[in-house]
Amino acid sequence: MPETFPTKPEVARPTMIDVARRAGVGLGTVSRVVNGGHGVRDETAQRVRAAIDELGFQRNEVARALRPGKKSTSLALVLGDLTNPFYATIAKSSLEVAGQSGFAVVLGSVDEDPEGEKRAIQELVSRQVAGLMIVPDQGDHAFLQGAGVPVVFVDRPATGIDADIVMVDNEGGGKLATDHLLAQGHERIAILLAPSYYTIGRRLRGFRRAHRAAGIDVDESLVIQLPEGNAEAAEKATREVMLRADPPTAIFASTNFLTEGVLRALGELGQEPAVVGFDDFRLADMLPTPVTVVASDIAELGRSAARLLLDRASGADTRPPQRIVLPCGLIERGSGERPPRSAGERNPR
Amino acid sequence: MPETFPTKPEVARPTMIDVARRAGVGLGTVSRVVNGGHGVRDETAQRVRAAIDELGFQRNEVARALRPGKKSTSLALVLGDLTNPFYATIAKSSLEVAGQSGFAVVLGSVDEDPEGEKRAIQELVSRQVAGLMIVPDQGDHAFLQGAGVPVVFVDRPATGIDADIVMVDNEGGGKLATDHLLAQGHERIAILLAPSYYTIGRRLRGFRRAHRAAGIDVDESLVIQLPEGNAEAAEKATREVMLRADPPTAIFASTNFLTEGVLRALGELGQEPAVVGFDDFRLADMLPTPVTVVASDIAELGRSAARLLLDRASGADTRPPQRIVLPCGLIERGSGERPPRSAGERNPR
Known part of the structure; x- marks a missing residue:
């Protein structure tokens, strides 16, 4: 737990770079001077010290900025494939909030590999971070209970540990x-359905509740569990279900990548059941039939997680583990507003 | 500069998590025991030590994993908006390569803000990283000359410093x-043209060379410099140029976001000049007219940068600054293969 908590630096405050520039030296030289001046010529060291004084730079602030093993000003973020815009958005927004408080973020990106995730978390804990934000993979996370730093889970809870969680209203969506x-x-x-993440189970619950x-009645043959969570698996499953004697008249795709696969298959087949996807995606409005989606504010997911973690790390928030749930909304664009008849016409019984 | 260079850990090697689990304690307790055992009951400490021995875990390996200020096993990566798939791909692939060598990556994401970029770099240098990968913003980077760690620039060179650079063949593309x-x-x-990055200037050079x-002759009124590098600016400019008395019959969009804006404008106008974009993007093949692009292997850009930086940090590579250039290829999908007549028909002179 950090002893002190840096506040947001003012933009106009002189930086180490200003000191380096004023003294006409590199950042490494400023570092060496502040840390005792070994390996720096006296004249150079004097110039650096003068620059520090002239700029009104607090020397112990520089020292603090340069001290190794700064447990207090790094957060770790562990999440899935960064080329999935969902994860990229979380990374971007949490980084912004952390940066505003002077915290850097060490990143661990592990895609659907629980053992890899554990190794990444261990690595990051050993780096003396002030806290962990984790979009958890499946599997038990009890090993985190004794990590000695606060943990905030993002998008889905983990089993085996009672910690803060920031998520969207999957069931409502x-x-x-x-x-x-x-x-x-x-x-x-x-x-x-993508492989059984918590989020997908909740979305299915909402599907059943609506019915x-x-x-x-839900036709259980239309509840389709995919072996993988990618577009290819969704494309294959869509082809199969649409070629049945009694195809669905609508498809609900439970993630952004699955929606893409559904649309690829339908494009090939020339069929047009109604389609609603979970999570918005770039260019969804530009496809031949613009795509209706259920969406939530993913950037806010990352921001909320970072804010909560910073408050935990500073000791400002000592409440029991919190559960923050962001709402979902519907964006109607066309694909979800097709009437049932179109599929029936193509496939008369 | 690190004294030793970690190699890829074997998957089967026991981890700190295994030690914690075997001893029935948390990671933090293992950490405290290895670092002297302060604040841990004797019985617990004994259990941890026994677990370490049983698992054949090298105690000094644990100690090394837990030592603060580990200058040797973190790299810094500074780049733009992570929700731009171009940057996300670089982040993902460089993280993979770094992780394979036991290196973590500290991320700084700063979008088109040279001052913000400098602050981020200063922050990261002060964190004692083994090296820096930077997708540089505009402005002078001479202040990095004295940073004391190797620097590899990605996608574009920086001015004021002679360092390694990994980029694509922008002019060729x-x-x-x-x-x-x-x-x-x-x-x-x-x-x-997006605002004047090095890359965009080179792409323009290729455009002129081809003419x-x-x-x-290049009609200079068709060389359109945008005030911003986003889709909105491209959309507006496309609308304007297509409504001229003598519109172009083809458009070359110099980035992925600009291509999106061009297509949005053309969709509204109902016009169909040929379009080629620079850089591929997700769903480009699913748009009403699939989009022809010039593309390069962006993941390889990130991988090459990380490999080179690790070799510099370990001292394995002592060559003068290198310049690695990856080739571009054309992906024909339809939008770039439209003949000139279509625009002429709609806008007879």
Whole structure:
């Protein structure tokens, strides 16, 4: 736990770079002078000290900035594939909040590999970070209980540890998407599920709840569990389900990558069931039929996590573990507003 | 400069987590025991030591893993907006390579803000990293000359410092795109330019070279310098140029975001000049007219930079500053293969 908590530096405050520039030396030289001046010529050292004084730079501030093993001003962030815009958005927004408080972020990116995730977390804990933000993979996270630093989970809770969690309302979002399709008369709605993350299970729960509320039975053959969470798996499953004798008239894709796969398959088949995706994605509005999605503020997910973690690390927040849930909204663009008849016409029973 | 250079750990080697689990304690307790055992009950400490011995864990390896101020096993990466897939791809691939050598990556993400970039770099240098990978913003980087750690620039060189650079063949790519349009008979090709990065200047050079080689004059009113590098600026400029009395029959968009803006404007206008974009992007093949692009292996850009930096940090590579240039290729998908007549038909002179 850090003893002191840096506050946001003022933009106009002189930096080490200003000192280096004023003295006409490099950053490394400033560092060496502040740390005792070994290996620096007297004349140079004098110039650096003069620059520090002239700029009103607090020398012990420089020293602090240069001290190795700065447990107090790094956060760790462990998440999945950065080329998934979902993770990139979390990384970007949490970095911004951390940076505003003078914290750097050490990144661990591990894609669907629980053992790799453990190694990454161990690595990061050993680097004396002030706290951990983790988008957890599956598997037990009890080993974190004794890590000695605060942990905030992002997007999904972990098992085996009671810690802060910032997430979106997955069940509400799943219900919203399904309600929307049901309201347009769809009664045979397929749902494509990525491998069993907590989030996907909740979205399925919302799907079932919406059906119950509408008094419509879920056809279990349309609840499709994919072996992998990528577009290819969704493309294959969509092709199969749409070629059945009794295809669905609507599809709910439970992640952004799955939505892409669904649309690829439908493009090939020339079929147009209604489609709603979970999570918005870039260019969704520019596709031949603009894509209706359930979406939440992913950037806020990252910001909330970083804020909470900083408050934990500073000791400002000593409440029991919190659960922050962000709402989902529906963005209607066209694909989710197709009536049920279109599929029926193509596939007359 | 690190004294020793960690090699890739074997997957089967026991980890600190295994020690913690075997002893039935948290990671923090293992850490305290290895660092002297202060604040840990004797019985617990004994259990941890026994677990370390049983697992064949080298105690000094644990100690090394826990020692603060580990200058030798962190790299810094400074780049732009992570939600730009270009930067996310570089981050992901360089992280992978660093991780394989036991290096963590501390991230600084700063979008088009030279002062912010300097502060981020200063912050990271003060964290005693073994080396810096930087996608440099504009402005002088001479202050890095004395940073005391190796620096590799990615995607574009920086001024004021002679250091390694890994980049793509921007001029070749610009020529390739333009050659392709000229070969189809286009003589009035607009080029949209993001604010003056080095890369964009080179792409323009390729554009001019292709025209010269074909014996066709560049209409300077079609060389369009945008005030900002986002899709909105490109959308506005495209609208303006297409509504001129003598519009271009083809457009070369010099970045992925600009290509998006061009397509948005053309969709609204209902016009179809040929379009080639620089850099591929997700869903480019799924748009109403699939998008032809000039592309390079961005992941390899990140991998090459990380490999080179690790070799510099370890002292394995002592050559003078290197310049690694990756080739560009053309991906034909439809938008770049439209003949010149279509625009002419819509806008008869």
